[in-house]
Amino acid sequence: MKVQLIANLSANGELILAAQSDAYQAPQEVAGMGFAKALECGNIIMGRTTYQMFAPMMKDVLKNLEVVVISSEDMDADVYTAKNAEDAVSYLEKKGFEKACVDGGTMTYNLFLESGLADELFFNLFPVVINGGGSMETAQGKVLEYRLAEAKSHGDIAMLHYIKK
Template identity: 35%
Template sequence: MKTILWATLTANGNYAQSGPEHPPKQEALDDFATHAKAAGNFIVGRRTFEGMRASGGGGAFAGMDIVVVSASIKELPGVTVAGSPQEALSYLQEKGHQTALIAGGADLHNACLGHGLVDELIFNVAPVLEGKGLNLLTDQDNYQYKDVQLLDFKALGSGVIQLRYSLGRS
């Protein structure tokens, strides 16, 4: 199964932190919805999922397989809960999905990268600078410096640029 890690980053490389004062760019949200619909699923961490649900973003994903990765919660209404990224991917593969979209947040992304579970990266770079924020940590236990191959880049609008990379995972 092909796995795609999707994230919105700031121009200085941090995860874009959104909130009421700084909502995410609509172009990035629309892009996520497009990729989720194409895959028919997405994997998300518990805190990110709770944020999505609180903002009312869940309705657009009706009928999709949503897998929430959490070590502490065993059940959430309307979604599947997995104890690890590997368990989430196994579930989606058993359901017959050819692609899995790894949606976030930072802990989930870093765990997937750290375990070598990612085939492609999609980064939407938002035109903002942020003084603090979360980073992708690609130098965890078994994940070191690695060249990636640029597959595509395009402007999404409102200054958001999308970069798509292959990690060359076999």
């Protein structure tokens, strides 16, 4: 299974999180890339906090996806609750999916990076400097290498696609 990680980043490398929307509003056509990728894959993997934030306002989109929430506590009956990244991928593989779409938040991104499961990275790089967005990290001493597959722009926003080496 190919695992695609989709994230919005600031110019200083911080993740731009939905919780920061009061401070910065990313253009919808670019910020919504995660949900567009999820629709392509037919599924979406999110952490509990991200799911709880988006579920009420994104019901129409989420009902068309196989939703996996990574959490230590059981979630809604209409989503699969995975305990870790490997469990999420295994569940989607058993359901017949060829790609998995990881779309937030910080802890979920890091679980996939630490486990080495992120095959592709899709980043929107926004021309803002922020604080408090968190960062993507691997396990201590672990290095993951990717190569640039595509770079394009949308106004001042760089849209980057990396593939694992």
